[in-house]
Amino acid sequence: MDNxxxxxxxxxxxxxxxxxxxxxxxxxxxxxxxxxxxSPQQDSLAWDIILRLKIPGRHLHHCLAVAAPMCRRGDPVDxxxxxxxxxxxxxxxxxxxxxRLQRILRCTDGEELRQQLRPLLxxxxxxxxxxxxxxxxxxxxxxxxxxxxxxxxxxxxxQDFWNLTEEDEENA
Numbered sequence: 287m288d289n290x291x292x293x294x295x296x297x298x299x300x301x302x303x304x305x306x307x308x309x310x311x312x313x314x315x316x317x318x319x320x321x322x323x324x325s326p327q328q329d330s331l332a333w334d335i336i337l338r339l340k341i342p343g344r345h346l347h348h349c350l351a352v353a354a355p356m357c358r359r360g361d362p363v364d365x366x367x368x369x370x371x372x373x374x375x376x377x378x379x380x381x382x383x384x385x386r387l388q389r390i391l392r393c394t395d396g397e398e399l400r401q402q403l404r405p406l407l408x409x410x411x412x413x414x415x416x417x418x419x420x421x422x423x424x425x426x427x428x429x430x431x432x433x434x435x436x437x438x439x440x441x442x443x444x445q446d447f448w449n450l451t452e453e454d455e456e457n458a
Contacts, residue, residue: 293428297339297349298356298364298421306362317357324354324404345428351400352424355407365417369426370446372410372418380448387447391440396431403427 292298303310304317316335323332329350336349356364367375370387377383386406393399403423410418429435 292421292425294339294341294345294349294424295421297336297341297353298424300339301353301356302362302364305357305360309362320350320353320357322354323350323357324400347400348396348424348427351403351427352420355404355411356420358408359411361417363417364421365419367414367416367418368443368446369410369418369423370443370448371416372414373406373443374447374449375415376410376413383447387444390443393430394436396427399427399430 301317301320304313316332319328319332320335322328329347332350332353333346336346336353337343341349365372369390373383373387374380386409389402390399390406393402407418426439430439
C-alpha cells in the first residue's frame with residue numbers, strides 16, 4: 287500500500303497478507319466473510335474481524351465497504367489509481383462513464399456513498415485498466431461526512447476522471 291499514514295493502513299496490509307494465490311497468512315474463513323461484508327444481511331459476520339484489528343465501531347461500515355470488494359478482487363497488492371482514475375480506465379470513451387461518476391458526485395453523506403460504491407466497485411474491478419487504491423478510498427469514505435472534505439473529494443474524483451490538472455482548469 288502506498289500510504290502508510292492512512293487511517294487503517296494496517297487493515298489494508300492485513301487483507302493483502304491473506305489474499306492472492308499464495309497468501310502469506312492463510313485465513314480463508316475470514317476472507318470469505320469479508321467478501322460478503324458489504325451486504326446488510328451478512329455484514330455482522332465480519333464485525334469481529336474489524337473490531338479485533340482495533341478499528342473503532344464508528345468506522346466499521348466504512349471498512350466493510352472497502353474490504354468486501356478488495357477481497358472479491360482477490361489481488362494481494364492494493365492499486366494506485368484514485369476512484370476517478372479507475373472509473374475512467376473502464377472506458378475508451380469517457381462520455382459513457384459520465385453517468386456513473388455523476389451518481390457518486392450526487393451523494394450527500396457517507397451512507398449514500400457506500401450504497402453507490404457497492405455496484406460501482408464491482409464494475410471497476412471487472413473492467414478497469416488501472417487498479418483502484420482501496421487504502422486511499424477508505425480514507426476518503428471515512429472523511430466523506432465532513433462537508434468541506436466531501437467537496438474536495440468530489441472535485442478530485444472529477445478531475446481524475448477527466449484527467450484534468452490544475453493548469454487545465456486555470457486555462458478553461
